[in-house]
Amino acid sequence: MSDYGSGDDLLDDVDPDELLSTGSKRVNVNPAHDSVQHPSKRVKKTLTYEQYDDISRSILKRDFGYDDFRYEQAAAIRAILRGDNALAVFPTGAGKSLCYQIPGIAFEELDAAGLTERQSKTSAIGSGITIVVSPLIALMKDQVDALQRRGIPAACLDSTKTYDEQKSINASIREGRLRILYCAPERLNNEGFVESMKFVPGGIRLVAVDEAHCISEWGHSFRPDYLKVARFVSEIKAERVICLTATATPRVAEDVRRAFDIRESNVFRTSPYRPNLQLHAEAVKTSDDKFPRLLKFLKDHSGPTLVYVTAQKQAEGLARDLSKLGHVAACFHAGLSTEQKTKTQDAFMAGSVRIVVATIAFGMGIDKADIRNILHYDISNTVEEYSQQVGRAGRDGKPSFCTLYICRDDFWMRENFVRGDLPSRQSLQNLLEDIFLHEPTAKLPDGGDVIKLNQLALGKKHDVRASPLSIILATIELRFGLIRAITPEYSTYQFETGPGYDTQVKHDKSPEAKAIVSHNKKGRKWHTIDVNAVANDTMQPRADIIRKLNEFNDKGLIRVKTSGVLSRYKILKTLPSTPKQVGAITDKLHAEMEDRETDAMKRFQTLCDLLTDTQCFARELTRYFGTELPNGKPNCGHCTYCLTGKPVVLPPKPKPPVDLIAIRDILSCCDVRDDPRFLARIAFGIKSPRITALKLDKTEVFGAMQNHEFESLLKEFTKACESEGSAITLFHLTTSATPANINLLPRTPPPSVSLQQSCSDPSGPRSFAFREITYLRYEVSAAVASPQPNTTQLVFELVNESTDISTGCACQNVMSGGDWVDDSHTWYACVDRTITVGGTKYPVKTSALIDWDRWRLTVNQTWVCDER
Numbered sequence: 018m019s020d021y022g023s024g025d026d027l028l029d030d031v032d033p034d035e036l037l038s039t040g041s042k043r044v045n046v047n048p049a050h051d052s053v054q055h056p057s058k059r060v061k062k063t064l065t066y067e068q069y070d071d072i073s074r075s076i077l078k079r080d081f082g083y084d085d086f087r088y089e090q091a092a093a094i095r096a097i098l099r100g101d102n103a104l105a106v107f108p109t110g111a112g113k114s115l116c117y118q119i120p121g122i123a124f125e126e127l128d129a130a131g132l133t134e135r136q137s138k139t140s141a142i143g144s145g146i147t148i149v150v151s152p153l154i155a156l157m158k159d160q161v162d163a164l165q166r167r168g169i170p171a172a173c174l175d176s177t178k179t180y181d182e183q184k185s186i187n188a189s190i191r192e193g194r195l196r197i198l199y200c201a202p203e204r205l206n207n208e209g210f211v212e213s214m215k216f217v218p219g220g221i222r223l224v225a226v227d228e229a230h231c232i233s234e235w236g237h238s239f240r241p242d243y244l245k246v247a248r249f250v251s252e253i254k255a256e257r258v259i260c261l262t263a264t265a266t267p268r269v270a271e272d273v274r275r276a277f278d279i280r281e282s283n284v285f286r287t288s289p290y291r292p293n294l295q296l297h298a299e300a301v302k303t304s305d306d307k308f309p310r311l312l313k314f315l316k317d318h319s320g321p322t323l324v325y326v327t328a329q330k331q332a333e334g335l336a337r338d339l340s341k342l343g344h345v346a347a348c349f350h351a352g353l354s355t356e357q358k359t360k361t362q363d364a365f366m367a368g369s370v371r372i373v374v375a376t377i378a379f380g381m382g383i384d385k386a387d388i389r390n391i392l393h394y395d396i397s398n399t400v401e402e403y404s405q406q407v408g409r410a411g412r413d414g415k416p417s418f419c420t421l422y423i424c425r426d427d428f429w430m431r432e433n434f435v436r437g438d439l440p441s442r443q444s445l446q447n448l449l450e451d452i453f454l455h456e457p458t459a460k461l462p463d464g465g466d467v468i469k470l471n472q473l474a475l476g477k478k479h480d481v482r483a484s485p486l487s488i489i490l491a492t493i494e495l496r497f498g499l500i501r502a503i504t505p506e507y508s509t510y511q512f513e514t515g516p517g518y519d520t521q522v523k524h525d526k527s528p529e530a531k532a533i534v535s536h537n538k539k540g541r542k543w544h545t546i547d548v549n550a551v552a553n554d555t556m557q558p559r560a561d562i563i564r565k566l567n568e569f570n571d572k573g574l575i576r577v578k579t580s581g582v583l584s585r586y587k588i589l590k591t592l593p594s595t596p597k598q599v600g601a602i603t604d605k606l607h608a609e610m611e612d613r614e615t616d617a618m619k620r621f622q623t624l625c626d627l628l629t630d631t632q633c634f635a636r637e638l639t640r641y642f643g644t645e646l647p648n649g650k651p652n653c654g655h656c657t658y659c660l661t662g663k664p665v666v667l668p669p670k671p672k673p674p675v676d677l678i679a680i681r682d683i684l685s686c687c688d689v690r691d692d693p694r695f696l697a698r699i700a701f702g703i704k705s706p707r708i709t710a711l712k713l714d715k716t717e718v719f720g721a722m723q724n725h726e727f728e729s730l731l732k733e734f735t736k737a738c739e740s741e742g743s744a745i746t747l748f749h750l751t752t753s754a755t756p757a758n759i760n761l762l763p764r765t766p767p768p769s770v771s772l773q774q775s776c777s778d779p780s781g782p783r784s785f786a787f788r789e790i791t792y793l794r795y796e797v798s799a800a801v802a803s804p805q806p807n808t809t810q811l812v813f814e815l816v817n818e819s820t821d822i823s824t825g826c827a828c829q830n831v832m833s834g835g836d837w838v839d840d841s842h843t844w845y846a847c848v849d850r851t852i853t854v855g856g857t858k859y860p861v862k863t864s865a866l867i868d869w870d871r872w873r874l875t876v877n878q879t880w881v882c883d884e885r
């Protein structure tokens with residue numbers, strides 16, 4: 018089960034009435050009752066600032082043991098108690114949780130003291146609850162445990178709860194015993210849950226949205242389920258909302274404000290600047306140069322250290338290498354078992370492991386005050402991610418060191434992450450047609466139509482990754498209002514029998530138990546049950562059968578496992594019914610997704626720019642988040658720039674020419690011609706569902722062009738796809754210097770253009786001189802006329818302007834193909850990567866340089882000879 022699992026299947030099709038009543042039915046769920054329970058925004062009885070602060074400070078002291086508030090905590094809490102919506106942007110570890118926990122406790126006390134108008138009307142039905150929407154189950158559990166230890170009634174509705182536990186939580190809500198309820202955003206897709214929250218006695222006093230930046234499509238970790246939080250808040254008529262995040266740029270904060278109607282004056286921001294953190298960056302030439310630097314860093318800097326890397330394998334390898342050299346190091350990444358992760362985390366907290374080499378998975382909820390060093394072995398994806406990670410150092414206020422190795426080799430991986438999420442327009446159109454142009458797959462009890470989608474299969478079929486697919490579906494839901502997600506269902510339930518199966522399950526007289534016993538198919542170990550078919554055959558509601566299965570599971574009589582999750586969507590409006598109508602939606606969606614890709618590329622670039630800028634890095638960082646260094650300080654005095662007075666300079670990396678042979682290899686190993694992006698992904702080494710399904714990621718061509726620019730690859734493959742079938746296809750050149758540009762070259766005939774070929778070919782260098790040439794038009798006819806194996810032909814088409822007659826010039830054994838790179842005036846050619854000399858094949862690299870000033874074209878050809 019993932020951390021994000023919401024366990025919604027347990028509440029499948031549960032009606033709110035039932036949810037809130039275990040045993041006796043609740044008295045009234047009639048909407049007329051609503052006005053009594055949800056007199057929206059009716060709670061104000063204005064107190065003075067001091068009165069609000071006195072109340073919250075007394076709770077701070079009594080329940081949390083702290084003397085005073087930090088940062089803007091008091092102001093944020095005051096705004097909430099007044100009945101306003103608020104946004105708190107505090108750095109990691111600043112104490113955001115108290116901003117909703119204290120109001121969550123205070124409401125009851127304010128009601129009891131008659132300090133709210135609601136008291137007289139609602140005392141009989143309780144003081145309502147605070148709902149906290151938070152993405153990580155582990156974090157929610159920690160918070161709930163901590164609150165319960167302090168005697169504050171809190172609970173968490175998550176997928177690990179048994180049916181009985183859920184019933185008990187519902188009972189405590191109904192009886193007004195619960196103050197704070199945590200849930201994952203995915204739970205908001207559960208109709209039963211949403212409905213039940215509309216009828217909580219005393220109402221929903223506050224919704225706290227943790228990690229609120231996830232709501233912004235321009236945030237660094239946009240999560241489509243977060244888009245539904247605002248709708249949820251309005252549907253359940255929550256009295257007020259507090260959004261919390263550690264990382265919100267002004268643009269993201271604006272999105273959050275708009276989504277929840279938060280006044281500018283209710284945005285409480287604390288500068289992320291931490292004076293004790295020394296932020297350094299070091300430019301590194303290649304990845305191999307990092308390890309020696311790391312060893313030196315660890316020698317020079319003592320204390321608990323986190324080393325952030327990109328990939329899971331890298332984390333394992335680096336931890337192993339450090340351990341071999343006597344460092345006490347462990348690795349942490351999402352692929353490890355929960356036990357392994359807990360063990361590493363506990364050892365790091367206890368100080369028995371000094372170094373943790375981790376992926377981004379490590380850190381959420383780690384509250385270790387004395388982390389002395391954060392080392393970024395690879396550059397982070399975004400400024401926000403970087404800022405969050407360095408924010409884990411030095412919470413005790415003591416000097417701590419944060420160093421980042423900036424290396425061009427790492428950029429490919431970052432780009433790879435970003436580029437994989439944008440499907441081609443055609444893929445998107447096919448996907449949407451698949452969703453819209455088919456008959457609904459089910460009916461709801463109320464007669465409404467439902468479509469069921471297997472997201473995994475859809476993604477594979479149309480080559481769309483899981484994360485963009487969920488964004489696409491959320492957009493259709495929220496922006497176009499065509500569908501609405503309802504509780505997903507599992508297509509397959511399987512169970513393994515325990516000791517009580519024969520004695521209890523088989524003797525259970527309930528119709529659901531009988532249906533389960535009589536309708537399962539027994540395999541060697543697992544019994545499989547098709548709950549939809551059983552529900553049809555036995556006329557028992559599907560939800561009852563599932564509930565019974567879960568009940569047996571909770572009692573240990575059977576062990577249930579589920580698979581094949583189907584997302585279900587209620588159809589709200591007439592869906593597009595022709596490819597043209599679908600096309601209109603495709604266009605809008607695709608344009609948005611393209612923007613998002615550009616934005617994601619920019620975000621990574623922004624971090625590079627900040628790190629290599631000619632200014633104090635700490636100040637740049639705080640400015641990025643819309644604040645300044647405290648007390649008008651112009652700089653921090655201890656970042657790399659402040660210490661050296663020089664910017665970090667990234668070693669240049671020449672733009673590689675498009676390797677046309679590699680392009681041809683890809684085209685010959687894959688016959689897809691309807692999707693240039695797909696081909697470019699193969700070349701660049703980006704996995705996608707279709708690439709994996711065709712096992713192309715296992716071929717030699719996968720990633721063969723990862724040193725190229727993705728955009729050039731895309732252009733090249735677009736041309737290849739457009740002129741499919743023509744021999745010239747492979748060598749149509751992509752460059753910014755099109756023939757039209759070249760025509761702009763000086764028309765005055767230069768005295769001569771000479772072509773010199775210098776190489777260590779036994780036949781020696783050759784040179785050619787051309788006369789009466791006004792311009793050179795690049796036109797490479799592919800290696801089609803190769804006279805011998807392992808030789809290729811370069812054909813320049815030289816146009817004599819006066820007669821307009823083309824003249825060909827063939828250079829045997831010289832490479833052909835090429836690309837104009839207009840800014841450097843370098844023309845590279847590389848067609849065959851081997852050459853045969855004396856019966857031996859050697860790898861060959863050919864490049865041609867055009868010096869336009871002197872009208873000179875030089876072709877260089879080199880190969881590596883085997884010395885023996």
Ligand SMILES: Nc1ncnc2c1ncn2[C@@H]1O[C@H](COP(=O)(O)OP(=O)(O)OP(=O)(O)O)[C@@H](O)[C@H]1O
Binds near residue numbers: 114115263
């Ligand atoms: N006013 C305060 N005085 C002293 N300690 C506080 C105060 N407010 C919060 N803390 C403590 O600071 C620690 C961090 O608080 P919390 O977990 O709420 O931070 P956060 O901002 O939510 O961090 P993150 O972004 O990592 O989730 C907790 O141990 C909390 O009890």
